[in-house]
Amino acid sequence: MKQAFFTGATGGLGEACVRALAARGWRVFAGGTNPGKLAALATIPNVVPVAVDVTDEASLRAALQTVRAHTDRLDAVVNFAGLTAFGSLIEGDAVAQCEKLLAINVMGTVRVNAVFFDLVEAGRGRIVNCSSSAAWMTAQPFAGAYVLSKRAIEGYTDSLRRELLFVGIPVVKLQPGSFRTGLTGEIDVGFARVLSQTVRYRGVLTRMKPLMDQTLRRSGDPAWLARVVVRALEAKRPRARYRVGSDPLLCLMELLPEAWVDAVYRLLGRGAKG
Numbered sequence: 001m002k003q004a005f006f007t008g009a010t011g012g013l014g015e016a017c018v019r020a021l022a023a024r025g026w027r028v029f030a031g032g033t034n035p036g037k038l039a040a041l042a043t044i045p046n047v048v049p050v051a052v053d054v055t056d057e058a059s060l061r062a063a064l065q066t067v068r069a070h071t072d073r074l075d076a077v078v079n080f081a082g083l084t085a086f087g088s089l090i091e092g093d094a095v096a097q098c099e100k101l102l103a104i105n106v107m108g109t110v111r112v113n114a115v116f117f118d119l120v121e122a123g124r125g126r127i128v129n130c131s132s133s134a135a136w137m138t139a140q141p142f143a144g145a146y147v148l149s150k151r152a153i154e155g156y157t158d159s160l161r162r163e164l165l166f167v168g169i170p171v172v173k174l175q176p177g178s179f180r181t182g183l184t185g186e187i188d189v190g191f192a193r194v195l196s197q198t199v200r201y202r203g204v205l206t207r208m209k210p211l212m213d214q215t216l217r218r219s220g221d222p223a224w225l226a227r228v229v230v231r232a233l234e235a236k237r238p239r240a241r242y243r244v245g246s247d248p249l250l251c252l253m254e255l256l257p258e259a260w261v262d263a264v265y266r267l268l269g270r271g272a273k274g
Protein backbone atom coordinates (compact mmCIF):
# COMPACT_ATOMS: atom_id res chain seq x y z
CA MET A 1 0.00 0.00 0.00
CA LYS A 2 1.38 3.44 -0.99
CA GLN A 3 1.44 6.06 1.75
CA ALA A 4 1.52 9.86 1.76
CA PHE A 5 1.59 12.61 4.35
CA PHE A 6 -0.37 15.73 3.38
CA THR A 7 -0.51 19.18 4.92
CA GLY A 8 -3.51 21.34 4.01
CA ALA A 9 -5.63 18.18 3.83
CA THR A 10 -8.49 20.07 5.51
CA GLY A 11 -8.53 22.63 2.66
CA GLY A 12 -10.30 22.55 -0.70
CA LEU A 13 -7.41 21.31 -2.84
CA GLY A 14 -5.83 19.06 -0.22
CA GLU A 15 -9.09 17.30 0.61
CA ALA A 16 -9.84 16.64 -3.07
CA CYS A 17 -6.41 15.02 -3.45
CA VAL A 18 -6.74 13.02 -0.22
CA ARG A 19 -10.13 11.64 -1.35
CA ALA A 20 -8.78 10.76 -4.83
CA LEU A 21 -5.72 8.98 -3.45
CA ALA A 22 -7.60 7.13 -0.70
CA ALA A 23 -10.06 5.88 -3.34
CA ARG A 24 -7.07 4.49 -5.28
CA GLY A 25 -5.92 2.51 -2.23
CA TRP A 26 -3.30 4.91 -0.84
CA ARG A 27 -3.12 5.33 2.92
CA VAL A 28 -3.11 9.09 3.50
CA PHE A 29 -1.96 10.83 6.67
CA ALA A 30 -4.07 13.94 6.37
CA GLY A 31 -2.73 16.99 8.22
CA GLY A 32 -4.54 20.16 9.26
CA THR A 33 -5.46 22.25 12.29
CA ASN A 34 -9.28 22.39 12.06
CA PRO A 35 -10.67 19.71 14.46
CA GLY A 36 -14.10 19.49 12.74
CA LYS A 37 -12.55 18.98 9.30
CA LEU A 38 -10.05 16.45 10.68
CA ALA A 39 -12.97 14.50 12.21
CA ALA A 40 -14.72 14.51 8.81
CA LEU A 41 -11.55 13.20 7.11
CA ALA A 42 -11.43 10.36 9.68
CA THR A 43 -14.62 8.91 8.17
CA ILE A 44 -12.90 8.29 4.78
CA PRO A 45 -11.47 4.75 4.46
CA ASN A 46 -7.61 4.71 4.29
CA VAL A 47 -7.32 8.23 5.77
CA VAL A 48 -5.58 8.89 9.09
CA PRO A 49 -6.19 12.45 10.30
CA VAL A 50 -3.19 14.20 11.86
CA ALA A 51 -3.49 17.44 13.86
CA VAL A 52 -0.58 19.63 12.80
CA ASP A 53 0.32 23.31 12.76
CA VAL A 54 3.15 23.77 10.24
CA THR A 55 4.42 26.90 12.01
CA ASP A 56 5.06 24.95 15.21
CA GLU A 57 8.08 22.60 15.39
CA ALA A 58 6.68 20.73 18.43
CA SER A 59 3.38 20.14 16.63
CA LEU A 60 5.25 18.77 13.60
CA ARG A 61 7.36 16.47 15.78
CA ALA A 62 4.14 15.15 17.36
CA ALA A 63 2.68 14.62 13.86
CA LEU A 64 5.83 12.69 12.90
CA GLN A 65 5.31 10.42 15.93
CA THR A 66 1.68 9.83 14.88
CA VAL A 67 2.81 8.80 11.39
CA ARG A 68 5.68 6.69 12.78
CA ALA A 69 3.18 4.75 14.89
CA HIS A 70 1.79 3.43 11.55
CA THR A 71 4.84 3.28 9.28
CA ASP A 72 8.57 3.95 8.97
CA ARG A 73 8.39 4.95 5.30
CA LEU A 74 6.45 7.29 3.01
CA ASP A 75 5.97 7.34 -0.75
CA ALA A 76 5.18 11.05 -0.70
CA VAL A 77 5.03 14.22 1.34
CA VAL A 78 2.65 16.77 -0.17
CA ASN A 79 2.65 20.37 1.07
CA PHE A 80 -0.68 22.14 0.59
CA ALA A 81 -0.89 24.18 3.83
CA GLY A 82 -1.10 27.79 2.74
CA LEU A 83 -3.00 31.04 3.00
CA THR A 84 -3.61 33.86 0.58
CA ALA A 85 -4.10 37.56 1.27
CA PHE A 86 -5.50 40.48 -0.67
CA GLY A 87 -3.76 43.61 0.54
CA SER A 88 -1.58 46.64 0.05
CA LEU A 89 2.19 46.42 0.61
CA ILE A 90 2.26 49.84 2.27
CA GLU A 91 -1.10 50.37 3.97
CA GLY A 92 -2.70 48.63 6.97
CA ASP A 93 -1.06 45.47 8.32
CA ALA A 94 1.18 44.95 5.28
CA VAL A 95 4.26 43.75 7.19
CA ALA A 96 2.34 41.41 9.51
CA GLN A 97 0.52 39.94 6.50
CA CYS A 98 3.79 39.22 4.67
CA GLU A 99 5.30 37.68 7.81
CA LYS A 100 2.27 35.44 8.32
CA LEU A 101 2.26 34.15 4.75
CA LEU A 102 6.00 33.56 4.79
CA ALA A 103 5.67 31.67 8.11
CA ILE A 104 2.93 29.33 6.84
CA ASN A 105 3.42 29.07 3.07
CA VAL A 106 7.22 29.07 3.01
CA MET A 107 8.76 28.18 6.38
CA GLY A 108 5.93 25.70 7.03
CA THR A 109 6.89 23.82 3.86
CA VAL A 110 10.61 23.98 4.65
CA ARG A 111 9.94 22.63 8.17
CA VAL A 112 7.65 19.79 7.02
CA ASN A 113 10.15 18.55 4.45
CA ALA A 114 13.04 18.64 6.94
CA VAL A 115 11.07 16.86 9.70
CA PHE A 116 9.61 14.14 7.42
CA PHE A 117 12.62 13.63 5.16
CA ASP A 118 13.89 10.42 6.83
CA LEU A 119 10.54 8.72 6.13
CA VAL A 120 10.57 9.87 2.49
CA GLU A 121 14.13 8.67 2.01
CA ALA A 122 13.32 5.30 3.62
CA GLY A 123 10.35 4.90 1.24
CA ARG A 124 12.31 6.10 -1.85
CA GLY A 125 9.43 8.57 -2.02
CA ARG A 126 8.92 12.04 -3.47
CA ILE A 127 8.11 15.55 -2.30
CA VAL A 128 5.44 17.82 -3.78
CA ASN A 129 5.40 21.53 -2.93
CA CYS A 130 2.42 23.68 -3.83
CA SER A 131 3.37 26.87 -5.62
CA SER A 132 0.88 28.89 -7.69
CA SER A 133 0.43 30.51 -11.09
CA ALA A 134 1.03 33.72 -9.08
CA ALA A 135 4.65 32.60 -8.79
CA TRP A 136 5.48 32.43 -12.51
CA MET A 137 3.05 35.00 -13.92
CA THR A 138 3.72 38.71 -13.86
CA ALA A 139 2.87 40.01 -10.37
CA GLN A 140 -0.50 41.65 -9.84
CA PRO A 141 -1.04 44.58 -7.48
CA PHE A 142 -2.54 43.85 -4.03
CA ALA A 143 -1.26 40.26 -4.16
CA GLY A 144 2.24 41.10 -2.89
CA ALA A 145 2.36 38.99 0.26
CA TYR A 146 1.11 35.92 -1.63
CA VAL A 147 3.42 36.47 -4.62
CA LEU A 148 6.36 36.91 -2.24
CA SER A 149 5.59 33.60 -0.54
CA LYS A 150 4.98 31.59 -3.71
CA ARG A 151 8.06 32.92 -5.51
CA ALA A 152 10.03 31.90 -2.44
CA ILE A 153 8.51 28.41 -2.74
CA GLU A 154 9.64 28.26 -6.38
CA GLY A 155 13.27 29.07 -5.51
CA TYR A 156 13.24 26.76 -2.51
CA THR A 157 11.73 23.88 -4.52
CA ASP A 158 14.18 24.24 -7.42
CA SER A 159 17.14 24.25 -5.04
CA LEU A 160 15.75 21.29 -3.05
CA ARG A 161 15.09 19.34 -6.28
CA ARG A 162 18.69 19.78 -7.39
CA GLU A 163 20.05 18.89 -3.95
CA LEU A 164 17.93 15.74 -3.77
CA LEU A 165 19.02 14.65 -7.26
CA PHE A 166 22.13 13.49 -5.39
CA VAL A 167 20.08 11.10 -3.22
CA GLY A 168 17.49 10.08 -5.82
CA ILE A 169 14.40 11.75 -4.30
CA PRO A 170 12.21 13.58 -6.87
CA VAL A 171 10.86 17.00 -5.91
CA VAL A 172 7.81 18.34 -7.75
CA LYS A 173 6.52 21.86 -8.07
CA LEU A 174 2.75 22.22 -8.45
CA GLN A 175 1.56 25.47 -10.06
CA PRO A 176 -2.25 25.71 -9.82
CA GLY A 177 -4.24 28.53 -11.37
CA SER A 178 -7.47 29.54 -9.64
CA PHE A 179 -9.59 26.75 -8.09
CA ARG A 180 -12.83 27.11 -6.08
CA THR A 181 -11.85 26.65 -2.40
CA GLY A 182 -11.95 28.57 0.86
CA LEU A 183 -8.82 30.34 -0.34
CA THR A 184 -10.57 32.02 -3.29
CA GLY A 185 -13.35 33.06 -0.85
CA GLU A 186 -10.67 34.70 1.31
CA ILE A 187 -9.77 37.02 -1.58
CA ASP A 188 -13.29 38.52 -1.49
CA VAL A 189 -13.09 39.01 2.28
CA GLY A 190 -9.66 40.66 1.95
CA PHE A 191 -10.88 42.89 -0.87
CA ALA A 192 -13.81 44.20 1.20
CA ARG A 193 -11.47 44.88 4.15
CA VAL A 194 -8.90 46.78 2.05
CA LEU A 195 -11.63 48.76 0.27
CA SER A 196 -13.12 49.88 3.58
CA GLN A 197 -9.73 50.92 5.02
CA THR A 198 -7.73 52.34 2.11
CA VAL A 199 -6.81 56.01 1.95
CA ARG A 200 -5.37 55.79 -1.59
CA TYR A 201 -6.89 53.02 -3.66
CA ARG A 202 -10.70 53.19 -3.41
CA GLY A 203 -11.14 54.28 -7.04
CA VAL A 204 -8.77 51.80 -8.64
CA LEU A 205 -10.02 48.92 -6.46
CA THR A 206 -13.59 49.63 -7.54
CA ARG A 207 -12.46 49.41 -11.17
CA MET A 208 -10.48 46.23 -10.53
CA LYS A 209 -13.34 44.41 -8.79
CA PRO A 210 -15.28 43.25 -11.90
CA LEU A 211 -12.03 41.95 -13.49
CA MET A 212 -11.19 40.11 -10.28
CA ASP A 213 -14.70 38.64 -10.05
CA GLN A 214 -14.44 37.45 -13.66
CA THR A 215 -11.16 35.65 -12.95
CA LEU A 216 -12.59 34.05 -9.80
CA ARG A 217 -15.73 32.96 -11.70
CA ARG A 218 -13.46 31.03 -14.09
CA SER A 219 -11.97 29.09 -11.12
CA GLY A 220 -11.66 25.36 -11.68
CA ASP A 221 -13.02 22.33 -9.85
CA PRO A 222 -10.50 20.96 -7.27
CA ALA A 223 -11.20 17.43 -8.60
CA TRP A 224 -9.33 18.43 -11.79
CA LEU A 225 -6.28 19.45 -9.75
CA ALA A 226 -6.53 16.19 -7.79
CA ARG A 227 -6.22 14.16 -11.01
CA VAL A 228 -2.96 15.97 -11.78
CA VAL A 229 -1.62 15.36 -8.27
CA VAL A 230 -2.46 11.64 -8.56
CA ARG A 231 -0.46 11.62 -11.81
CA ALA A 232 2.48 13.38 -10.14
CA LEU A 233 2.44 10.86 -7.29
CA GLU A 234 1.98 7.72 -9.37
CA ALA A 235 4.18 8.50 -12.40
CA LYS A 236 7.31 6.39 -12.48
CA ARG A 237 9.33 9.51 -13.23
CA PRO A 238 7.39 12.63 -12.14
CA ARG A 239 7.91 15.91 -13.97
CA ALA A 240 9.72 18.74 -12.18
CA ARG A 241 6.59 20.87 -12.45
CA TYR A 242 2.89 20.50 -13.12
CA ARG A 243 1.05 23.62 -14.30
CA VAL A 244 -2.73 23.27 -14.07
CA GLY A 245 -5.71 25.59 -14.51
CA SER A 246 -3.79 28.69 -15.62
CA ASP A 247 -6.26 31.47 -16.47
CA PRO A 248 -6.19 32.05 -20.28
CA LEU A 249 -6.54 35.85 -20.03
CA LEU A 250 -3.76 36.13 -17.47
CA CYS A 251 -1.65 33.88 -19.74
CA LEU A 252 -2.14 36.45 -22.52
CA MET A 253 -0.65 39.11 -20.23
CA GLU A 254 2.51 36.99 -20.17
CA LEU A 255 3.02 37.76 -23.86
CA LEU A 256 3.34 41.50 -23.14
CA PRO A 257 6.61 43.21 -22.22
CA GLU A 258 6.70 44.35 -18.56
CA ALA A 259 6.36 48.01 -19.58
CA TRP A 260 3.11 47.23 -21.44
CA VAL A 261 1.69 45.42 -18.42
CA ASP A 262 2.52 48.49 -16.32
CA ALA A 263 0.75 50.60 -18.96
CA VAL A 264 -2.40 48.44 -18.64
CA TYR A 265 -2.45 49.00 -14.85
CA ARG A 266 -1.69 52.71 -15.32
CA LEU A 267 -4.69 52.93 -17.64
CA LEU A 268 -6.85 51.17 -15.05
CA GLY A 269 -5.86 53.74 -12.43
CA ARG A 270 -6.10 56.83 -14.67
CA GLY A 271 -8.45 59.39 -13.15
CA ALA A 272 -9.58 56.97 -10.40
CA LYS A 273 -10.29 58.84 -7.17
CA GLY A 274 -8.53 57.57 -3.99
Ligand SMILES: NC(=O)c1ccc[n+]([C@@H]2O[C@H](COP(=O)([O-])OP(=O)(O)OC[C@H]3O[C@@H](n4cnc5c(N)ncnc54)[C@H](OP(=O)(O)O)[C@@H]3O)[C@@H](O)[C@H]2O)c1
Pocket residue numbers: 007008009010011012013014031032033034035037052053054055079080081082083084104105130131132133175176177178179180181182183184
Ligand atom coordinates in the same frame (compact mmCIF):
# COMPACT_ATOMS: atom_id res chain seq x y z
N1 LIG B 1 -7.34 27.56 -4.53
C1 LIG B 1 -6.57 28.13 -5.44
O1 LIG B 1 -7.06 28.80 -6.36
C2 LIG B 1 -5.06 27.98 -5.36
C3 LIG B 1 -4.31 28.41 -6.46
C4 LIG B 1 -2.92 28.29 -6.41
C5 LIG B 1 -2.31 27.73 -5.31
N2 LIG B 1 -3.07 27.33 -4.26
C6 LIG B 1 -2.38 26.78 -3.09
O2 LIG B 1 -2.95 25.53 -2.73
C7 LIG B 1 -2.77 25.32 -1.32
C8 LIG B 1 -4.10 24.91 -0.72
O3 LIG B 1 -5.05 25.95 -0.93
P1 LIG B 1 -6.63 25.74 -0.91
O4 LIG B 1 -7.15 26.44 -2.10
O5 LIG B 1 -6.97 24.32 -0.67
O6 LIG B 1 -6.98 26.64 0.35
P2 LIG B 1 -7.90 26.38 1.63
O7 LIG B 1 -9.12 25.63 1.27
O8 LIG B 1 -8.05 27.73 2.28
O9 LIG B 1 -6.97 25.45 2.55
C9 LIG B 1 -5.86 25.95 3.21
C10 LIG B 1 -5.22 24.82 3.99
O10 LIG B 1 -4.04 25.31 4.65
C11 LIG B 1 -4.08 24.81 6.00
N3 LIG B 1 -3.33 25.66 6.92
C12 LIG B 1 -3.37 26.99 7.04
N4 LIG B 1 -2.56 27.39 8.03
C13 LIG B 1 -2.00 26.26 8.56
C14 LIG B 1 -1.08 26.01 9.58
N5 LIG B 1 -0.53 26.99 10.32
N6 LIG B 1 -0.73 24.72 9.82
C15 LIG B 1 -1.26 23.72 9.10
N7 LIG B 1 -2.13 23.89 8.12
C16 LIG B 1 -2.51 25.15 7.84
C17 LIG B 1 -5.56 24.80 6.36
O11 LIG B 1 -5.75 23.94 7.45
P3 LIG B 1 -6.80 24.27 8.64
O12 LIG B 1 -8.02 24.90 8.00
O13 LIG B 1 -7.06 22.92 9.23
O14 LIG B 1 -6.07 25.20 9.53
C18 LIG B 1 -6.16 24.25 5.06
O15 LIG B 1 -6.07 22.85 5.05
C19 LIG B 1 -2.21 26.64 -0.77
O16 LIG B 1 -0.81 26.52 -0.62
C20 LIG B 1 -2.52 27.64 -1.85
O17 LIG B 1 -1.61 28.72 -1.88
C21 LIG B 1 -4.44 27.45 -4.25
